[in-house]
Amino acid sequence: MMTQITAVQAAILAMNSIALGGLLFLLSAGFSLIFGLMRIPNLMHGSFFMLGAYIGVSFLTGATIRWQNPPFTLQIWKIENIFLVALISAAIVAAIGALIERYLLRRLEGQILPQVLLTLGFALIISDLCLMAWTGDPWQPPTPAAFAGAVQAMGLFFPLYRLVILAVAVVAAIALWLMVDWTRLGAMIRAGVDDPAIARVVGIKVSQLFTLVFALGAGLAAFAGVLGAPYLSVYPGVDFEMLPLALIVVILGGSGSLLGALVGSFIIGFIFNFGQAMFPDLAYVILFLPMLLVLVLRPQGLFGRMVA
Amino acid sequence: MNGKARRYAAVAVALLLLVTVPIWVRNAYYVNIASQILLWAIGALALNVLVGYAGLTSLGHAGLIAMAGYPAALLLAGGYGHFVADIGALVITVASTAVFAVLSLRATGIGFLMITLAIGQIIWGIAYRWAGLTNGDNGINVSTRPVIFGMSLDSAAGFYFFTLVCFLLALLTMMAFVRSPFGASVRGTRDQARRMSALGYNVWVIRFLAILFSGFWTGVCGLLFIYYNQFISPQVAALTTSAELLLMVISGGTATLLGPIAGAAIVVIMKNVVSAYIERWNLVLGVIFILIITFMPEGLVPGIARLWRLGWNALRNRASMPGVPVQGKGAP
Numbered sequence: 060m061m062t063q064i065t066a067v068q069a070a071i072l073a074m075n076s077i078a079l080g081g082l083l084f085l086l087s088a089g090f091s092l093i094f095g096l097m098r099i100p101n102l103m104h105g106s107f108f109m110l111g112a113y114i115g116v117s118f119l120t121g122a123t124i125r126w127q128n129p130p131f132t133l134q135i136w137k138i139e140n141i142f143l144v145a146l147i148s149a150a151i152v153a154a155i156g157a158l159i160e161r162y163l164l165r166r167l168e169g170q171i172l173p174q175v176l177l178t179l180g181f182a183l184i185i186s187d188l189c190l191m192a193w194t195g196d197p198w199q200p201p202t203p204a205a206f207a208g209a210v211q212a213m214g215l216f217f218p219l220y221r222l223v224i225l226a227v228a229v230v231a232a233i234a235l236w237l238m239v240d241w242t243r244l245g246a247m248i249r250a251g252v253d254d255p256a257i258a259r260v261v262g263i264k265v266s267q268l269f270t271l272v273f274a275l276g277a278g279l280a281a282f283a284g285v286l287g288a289p290y291l292s293v294y295p296g297v298d299f300e301m302l303p304l305a306l307i308v309v310i311l312g313g314s315g316s317l318l319g320a321l322v323g324s325f326i327i328g329f330i331f332n333f334g335q336a337m338f339p340d341l342a343y344v345i346l347f348l349p350m351l352l353v354l355v356l357r358p359q360g361l362f363g364r365m366v367a
Numbered sequence: 368m369n370g371k372a373r374r375y376a377a378v379a380v381a382l383l384l385l386v387t388v389p390i391w392v393r394n395a396y397y398v399n400i401a402s403q404i405l406l407w408a409i410g411a412l413a414l415n416v417l418v419g420y421a422g423l424t425s426l427g428h429a430g431l432i433a434m435a436g437y438p439a440a441l442l443l444a445g446g447y448g449h450f451v452a453d454i455g456a457l458v459i460t461v462a463s464t465a466v467f468a469v470l471s472l473r474a475t476g477i478g479f480l481m482i483t484l485a486i487g488q489i490i491w492g493i494a495y496r497w498a499g500l501t502n503g504d505n506g507i508n509v510s511t512r513p514v515i516f517g518m519s520l521d522s523a524a525g526f527y528f529f530t531l532v533c534f535l536l537a538l539l540t541m542m543a544f545v546r547s548p549f550g551a552s553v554r555g556t557r558d559q560a561r562r563m564s565a566l567g568y569n570v571w572v573i574r575f576l577a578i579l580f581s582g583f584w585t586g587v588c589g590l591l592f593i594y595y596n597q598f599i600s601p602q603v604a605a606l607t608t609s610a611e612l613l614l615m616v617i618s619g620g621t622a623t624l625l626g627p628i629a630g631a632a633i634v635v636i637m638k639n640v641v642s643a644y645i646e647r648w649n650l651v652l653g654v655i656f657i658l659i660i661t662f663m664p665e666g667l668v669p670g671i672a673r674l675w676r677l678g679w680n681a682l683r684n685r686a687s688m689p690g691v692p693v694q695g696k697g698a699p
Contacts, residue, residue: 100477102426102484163661171477172424173660176617179426179610180656187650299606303488306481314478340499343492350485351470358473 062337072332078221078290080328081228085283086301087308087320088235089276095314095363096252097269099164100171102178104280105302106185107152111281112293113193114148115141119200119288124192141203145285149278156277160270182298190295199292224286231279232321239317248272252315304331307350313363322361385531389524398523399595404635405527405534406595410588411615411627412541416581418613419622420550421574422557424480427467427487428585429608433494435460435589436599440507441500449513457586464582468575475560487609494601506600509593520594530591537584541624544580553577554622607649611638614652618659620666633667 064072086108093101117124121137138144159181167173201207202220209216239245250258251265258265284293291297308327312319326349334345353360388401410432417423439456443449471482494501501507512520520526544550555563556570564570593599602608611634619630641651663670 094477094481098477100480163657167660170664171480172418172617173664175424175426175480176613176656177660179613180653180660183607183610183649183653183656187647187653191647299488303485303492306485310482310485340497341493343489343496346492347486347489354470354473354482 062339064336068336072336073329074217074221076329076332077325078224078328079332080325081224082283082287082291083304083308083324083328084228084321085231085279085286087305087312087324088231088317089279090305091309091312091315091317091320092272093276095309095316096248097272099273100175100178101273101276102175102302103156103159103182103185104276104305105298105300106182107156107277107280108284108287108301109189109293109298110155110185110284111145111148111152112284112288112297113189113198114151114281115144115285116198116200116288116293117193118144118147119285120198122198126192139203141285141289145282148285149282152281153274153278157270157274160273164273165266165270182302186295186298189298193293195295197292197294198288200289202289220289224290227286228324232317236317244268307346309360310350311353311360313360316360316362319360319362388531389527395523398527400635400639402523402527402530402595404632405530406588406591407612407615407635408628408631409534409537409591410585410612411619411631412537412624413581413584413588414612415616415621415623415627416541416544416553416577416584418616419626420545420553420557421577423475423574423578424613425471425483425581426480426606426609426613427471427483427485427490428581428612429604429606430467430487430490431460431464431582431585432589432592432608433490433599433601433604434463435586436593436603437494437501437507439590440509440593440599443509443511444507449511453513453590456590457583460586460589461579461583464579464586465575468578468582472571472574472578484606484609487604488606491601491604491606494604501601504601506598506602509597509599512594512597526595530595533587533591537587538624538628540584545624549573549576607652610652610656614656614659618655618667620669626666630667 086104089107090101090104093099093104116122117135118138119141122135124133124135126132138147163177164174167177202218206220206223208219210219210222211217237245239248247258247263248268250261251263251268255265304327308320308323310323311326312321312323327346330345330349331342334342338345389398392398392401410428414425414428417425435456438459439452442452442455447455467483467486470486471479474482495503497503512526514520515529518525518528520529544553552563552568552573555568556573560570563573589603592603615630615634616627617630618633619626619628637651637655638648641648645651659667659670663674665673
């Protein structure tokens, strides 16, 4: 059952785990804000990741998208810079997220079941539309030329691109933390979450603010999708693979806590990679264990606050 | 005829219609569709115990179907008889339901939903990736259907009658559940959990038992599912299955006995009809979800009744009082 791994393999796995952890953080930071702070059961979050990744891959490779029925083709111009592509894709997906939040989800404020059905409905639609536009074959853009090399340290080669993902995640983590905890905007968001009625009374436009946060979360997921594409590839079904990972991260770290999302992401990144290498059959069971432990011992999550 | 007698007559007619389906339908294809409706109705009734009566929305019921289907298929493939395999599978389902219940009841509302979703996806992942046990994407064949009291279930009609018996048993237990003090306490935990707690009820235990009850019948649905298809693959554990079950419950109207049955009929028929024309069932499913939420949040059956009344009233009002605007707004 257990596959032995060497020290060199372990080092490579650790590197992959850190990169996956970084991606998971970008994915679940937004999820933590939407689900943990705003209490919206957003089942589209994996779909935002996938849609963002597909859009990004199309720009990176200059793809031609052929739609069968009605027939039309869309030639997408090629953009080399992966950060620019990630930003464009994030902007598109954030706009889609904002529209859905503004015009559909907002009307269902506080009603969990309808929100679940609505987001689940969109998740199913997005997955089928992506299948129609980008076919069932996996897409994997080449690693950007600027980051194609490897860094040598301690006699081992670490692919540079993994380090770039980690760096982006760390920058995003610091930026989000500064925004939520230290800016006026963050204070208004926290006020809007804690007591929307009073926040409105003192002049905070809570509803607009929530649309903004939702769009930010959607954009972050799409950003993660683009950055992850050269190393995970994009394929149908990646949406519902990423959604439970984001969920487990948030359950593990504690809902609404950015620090929790950060720590949870790296824990899951390591468990996922090492689990798949050492116990290929049981990878998913092992993924289950930390969630089980946290739920039994500390249901509010590692860094979560107990909510009444 | 008073209300009670009328109700008994309606039940008798419905029973007679259900029992004679293979006689007046004849065509095996349609009898099979009727079997599908009944077996999914069992699953929808089971999910409705949680969604409708307990106020706990589960998105992991596809995982429970797999927790019944896979053990049964594996035991059968291992050479055990149908009786042993089915009882074993149900024991495993209820036991795993108990574990999942303990985990997911650490939260209620949105947290409960998300934990059940995560558990369901993990079961899907196990079914898909643990190829040594589950044969991965290739699935497991269930070569035979059981023979019960000398009646073979291989024919469409034979399987239909067996499914009908299971369905009626499920319906009877659901009716008993709804009317029992336990059913009342489950509804109490849904509406006023804190007050129930103050009255001395153990809310956690009540919810736990409701989940076990739901899990058992979901397991029966899973067993019927593998016998119907004579095959199981990770597909059944996918989120789409949980979504379809939820659609059955919601579209028919939650917290009613007939709602999930009507919902199962709607979804199964729609799926069969739609699949004949386009291969995009997920897209259609998603659009239906959004349409229901936007136009009939209370479910298709009560929703259509409301729209019908609204249209009827509008028509009548216009006929009698021209120029007077119709009172009342569209959606509650």
